[in-house]
Amino acid sequence: MIRSFLGPIEIFFSEKRDGDMGEMTVRESFFSKNGITAQKQLILEHGVRVLSSVTRAETWNADAVLFSSESLLECGMIWMTVADCVPVVMWNPSSNMGALVHAGWKSAWKKIHLKTLEQLCPDPNDRADLQVWIGPSIQDCCHKRTANDRMIQDPAWKYAVRYEKGMPFLSLQNGITKALVERKVRSENIQSHGSCTCHLDSRFFSHRRFSTVDQDLRGRMICGVRTDA
Numbered sequence: 001m002i003r004s005f006l007g008p009i010e011i012f013f014s015e016k017r018d019g020d021m022g023e024m025t026v027r028e029s030f031f032s033k034n035g036i037t038a039q040k041q042l043i044l045e046h047g048v049r050v051l052s053s054v055t056r057a058e059t060w061n062a063d064a065v066l067f068s069s070e071s072l073l074e075c076g077m078i079w080m081t082v083a084d085c086v087p088v089v090m091w092n093p094s095s096n097m098g099a100l101v102h103a104g105w106k107s108a109w110k111k112i113h114l115k116t117l118e119q120l121c122p123d124p125n126d127r128a129d130l131q132v133w134i135g136p137s138i139q140d141c142c143h144k145r146t147a148n149d150r151m152i153q154d155p156a157w158k159y160a161v162r163y164e165k166g167m168p169f170l171s172l173q174n175g176i177t178k179a180l181v182e183r184k185v186r187s188e189n190i191q192s193h194g195s196c197t198c199h200l201d202s203r204f205f206s207h208r209r210f211s212t213v214d215q216d217l218r219g220r221m222i223c224g225v226r227t228d229a
Helices: 024-033 069-075 105-109 112-120 155-160 172-182 207-212
Strands: 002-006 009-013 040-043 059-061 064-068 078-082 086-092 097-103 131-134 161-164 167-170 190-192 221-227
Touching: 002 086, 002 131, 009 086, 064 069, 064 112, 069 221, 078 086, 078 097, 086 112, 086 172, 086 221, 097 105, 097 112, 097 221, 105 112, 105 172, 112 172, 131 172, 155 161, 155 172, 172 190
Parallel strands: 040 059, 040 078, 131 190
Antiparallel strands: 002 009, 009 221, 064 097, 078 221, 086 097, 086 131, 161 167
């Protein structure tokens, strides 16, 4: 399991050796092993819905949620499952607020990372201390698209595309990072894990790799946040 920190926020990202987090019994074992007794799940829509605060419900249908350190402490842990999509965590120390974001290609193209940023920290002049973590996900070594793909043709994403033998390969991480920096998030405050979930078959599950190679590789990882503060 990968552990990272943004201020008081502890970030969990499971690996293949932790088991398929799409299976309830595996998740329960994972939670128990890591001392997680309470948790809330973000059920993904692959859209751009951002919840402005946590609620008492056990699950939330959205692709991003904002939380305070106090509300996160009450939840125990907020988590989602991923398998190639980009997990993003943001922390704004000036407001003591954070966000957990799921940025698949559809959500990223529709700018869910920017919608979340605008809700978390509306004034660009207040973003100097904002911290961002970008976790393992499919990288441009494996994220092959088609030449007529609308996202590839979008000028906002041209810096996130490289070409190999005439075919475009997309880096969601580069596109997300560039967009955040353009909106006054400091590049030195952005942590990017850089690992490709599709390329590193011994370490991560991958839906892209599963669709082209081996059904046994199918599975999901958990990305979650919690705090003791």
